[in-house]
Amino acid sequence: MAEAGSFADRVKQQADIVRVIGEYVRLKKGGQNFTGLCPFHGEKSPSFAVHPVKQIFHCFGCGKGGDVFTFVMEMEKCPFPEAVRMVAEKCGIAVPQPKERTPEERRENQQRSALVEMHREAQTFFAKQLDATPEGRTGKAYLEGRGLSNETIARFGIGFAPAGGDALLRVLKPKYAEKLLVESGLISRDQNNNRLYDRFRRRITFPISNEAGKIVAFGCRAMGDELPKYLNSPETPIYSKSNVLYYMDRAKEPIRRQDFAVLVEGYMDAIAVANAGIGNVVASCGTSLADAQIKLLGRFTKRVIVNYDPDAAGQVATERSLTLLLEQDFEVRVLALPPIGNKKADPDLFIREKGAEAYKKALKEAPPYVDYLISRAQLMDLSTAEGKLRAVNFLLPYLQRIPNRFLRSEWATRISQQMRIDEPVLRAALRKAADERRGEVKTQPELIGKAAKPLERRLIRLLVEAEDFRRELALRLQEDRLYEGLETEKIFAALIVAAQSDLPMQATEVASLLADRDRRAFFEILFEPTQTPSWEEAESCLEALKRRRLEQELGQLQREIEANASSPLLRELLTRKQQLMKLLSAQSNP
Numbered sequence: 001m002a003e004a005g006s007f008a009d010r011v012k013q014q015a016d017i018v019r020v021i022g023e024y025v026r027l028k029k030g031g032q033n034f035t036g037l038c039p040f041h042g043e044k045s046p047s048f049a050v051h052p053v054k055q056i057f058h059c060f061g062c063g064k065g066g067d068v069f070t071f072v073m074e075m076e077k078c079p080f081p082e083a084v085r086m087v088a089e090k091c092g093i094a095v096p097q098p099k100e101r102t103p104e105e106r107r108e109n110q111q112r113s114a115l116v117e118m119h120r121e122a123q124t125f126f127a128k129q130l131d132a133t134p135e136g137r138t139g140k141a142y143l144e145g146r147g148l149s150n151e152t153i154a155r156f157g158i159g160f161a162p163a164g165g166d167a168l169l170r171v172l173k174p175k176y177a178e179k180l181l182v183e184s185g186l187i188s189r190d191q192n193n194n195r196l197y198d199r200f201r202r203r204i205t206f207p208i209s210n211e212a213g214k215i216v217a218f219g220c221r222a223m224g225d226e227l228p229k230y231l232n233s234p235e236t237p238i239y240s241k242s243n244v245l246y247y248m249d250r251a252k253e254p255i256r257r258q259d260f261a262v263l264v265e266g267y268m269d270a271i272a273v274a275n276a277g278i279g280n281v282v283a284s285c286g287t288s289l290a291d292a293q294i295k296l297l298g299r300f301t302k303r304v305i306v307n308y309d310p311d312a313a314g315q316v317a318t319e320r321s322l323t324l325l326l327e328q329d330f331e332v333r334v335l336a337l338p339p340i341g342n343k344k345a346d347p348d349l350f351i352r353e354k355g356a357e358a359y360k361k362a363l364k365e366a367p368p369y370v371d372y373l374i375s376r377a378q379l380m381d382l383s384t385a386e387g388k389l390r391a392v393n394f395l396l397p398y399l400q401r402i403p404n405r406f407l408r409s410e411w412a413t414r415i416s417q418q419m420r421i422d423e424p425v426l427r428a429a430l431r432k433a434a435d436e437r438r439g440e441v442k443t444q445p446e447l448i449g450k451a452a453k454p455l456e457r458r459l460i461r462l463l464v465e466a467e468d469f470r471r472e473l474a475l476r477l478q479e480d481r482l483y484e485g486l487e488t489e490k491i492f493a494a495l496i497v498a499a500q501s502d503l504p505m506q507a508t509e510v511a512s513l514l515a516d517r518d519r520r521a522f523f524e525i526l527f528e529p530t531q532t533p534s535w536e537e538a539e540s541c542l543e544a545l546k547r548r549r550l551e552q553e554l555g556q557l558q559r560e561i562e563a564n565a566s567s568p569l570l571r572e573l574l575t576r577k578q579q580l581m582k583l584l585s586a587q588s589n590p
């Protein structure tokens with residue numbers, strides 16, 4: 001809850017919910033709202049809405065809803081204070097130093113900031129080496145040999161880790177405890193003699209930043225044939241390789257703008273592609289893409305061109321990534337670059353040899369993933385029944401993962417045609433497998449708000465929107481308890497409480513008083529089109545509620561009269577009935 005006057009409250013007032021949610025969901029303006037595909041449940045047509053004025057979001061499909069903080073908490077799976085901090089940062093609002101609640105938290109925070117600071121220092125050190133020492137200059141010559149200009153080297157923060165074994169250690173050791181040095185992954189401890197030494201030696205260093213642009217790890221490449229060719233930071237308190245995509249901090253804007261991303265394998269590839277003027281590129285920097293990385297990417301686009309290395313490992317990685325991307329409903333194309341001479345081409349080599357324009361053209365022409373898979377399957381021996389079966393078995397898992405049923409059947413037909421597999425048995429197998437695709441998330445929109453009568457819905461919106469007379473209206477509703485017995489009774493009760501405060505009405509504050517079902521109904525109602533509130537309208541709603549109340553009483557009375565036909569109470573009841581009738585007719589003809 002954002003308490004009035006608190007930092008969270010200030011952030012909420014200043015934050016633009018459309019912009020913040022827009023970082024995660026592609027939103028389109030429609031009427032007074034923005035709509036998009038719900039990030040919380042799988043869907044094909046948008047039922048997720050954001051209200052810029054009321055500063056709330058609501059999904060008409062799965063029913064999730066709330067304010068900007070609820071949204072970030074759900075998306076990032078983080079606690080409230082963290083969500084407040086993130087929203088503040090996204091909106092450029094200065095965050096006061098957080099008060100950690102436990103010594104444990106304080107220790108962890110201090111450790112994390114020390115590790116980030118240590119990486120910043122290491123980065124400065126590595127970058128300096130390229131010009132500072134003879135061996136650093138060999139590193140630089142190596143980079144130049146790979147076509148990297150000074151400007152590119154500086155832009156990507158590329159550096160050099162000296163061979164000595166304690167060069168970085170000597171820089172860091174005076175400032176940090178040994179334990180922290182080892183935890184950073186930059187320094188290792190020799191198990192035999194307990195001595196510390198630099199993890200990265202005689203290697204080109206590439207800083208790896210998290211999404212916020214803070215360096216949290218290094219990827220390091222051997223200059224010669226030393227093994228391993230790539231040596232990266234281990235998992236540390238600030239770095240988990242499955243959560244980070246290389247270059248994401250800078251690629252996210254271009255990705256969102258162009259609504260697609262190019263996914264490559266290594267940092268050299270990402271650098272080459274970005275250098276060629278294609279800024280919407282990220283690298284997975286690992287053998288295969290992790291779920292968390294796909295989720296991260298999915299916040300910015302659902303369209304991706306996979307351009308992994310053409311070697312066997314790259315193909316396996318491509319195919320594994322495809323599976324994951326398809327499961328997350330990505331629209332995937334695959335770029336398999338043609339060999340150059342007798343060399344298999346990765347993006348880096350291709351761009352160096354053929355130029356940026358040729359690469360852009362290849363990207364444009366990259367085929368949908370199914371075509372890529374068919375061409376892979378066609379390389380198998382299709383002359384025998386077993387060979388064909390193997391090819392079909394290779395394709396089946398992908399086919400099964402196509403979320404859209406029509407697309408799936410279209411591709412099934414296409415595969416059987418292109419593979420010349422028209423045996424009815426195989427076609428049936430394809431279809432059967434395709435139909436057995438594991439359960440899609442189905443959430444039928446069940447509009448709860450519609451259960452409320454138009455009159456109630458209008459009154460609810462008036463209570464939220466009519467700043468001038470909300471208080472008066474709430475008093476009138478409360479006086480006669482006119483809302484009692486309504487479907488929306490609980491919503492009214494919460495609104496009446498909120499209307500009595502002098503603070504501006506906040507939809508989420510009201511919602512926090514409601515059970516989930518009522519909250520959903522309330523939000524659905526808030527997304528109905530706004531009309532200018534008028535007191536006349538409010539009064540006529542009140543009158544209608546009074547009439548309803550009288551009619552109910554009358555009905556009740558009539559039942560009592562029938563039950564007491566021969567009782568001494570009858571006279572009294574009949575008198576009461578007459579009074580009610582009079583009131584009702586006065587109501588109808590004021």
Ligand SMILES: [Zn+2]
Pocket residue numbers: 038039040041048059060061062063064
């Ligand atoms: Zn939803």
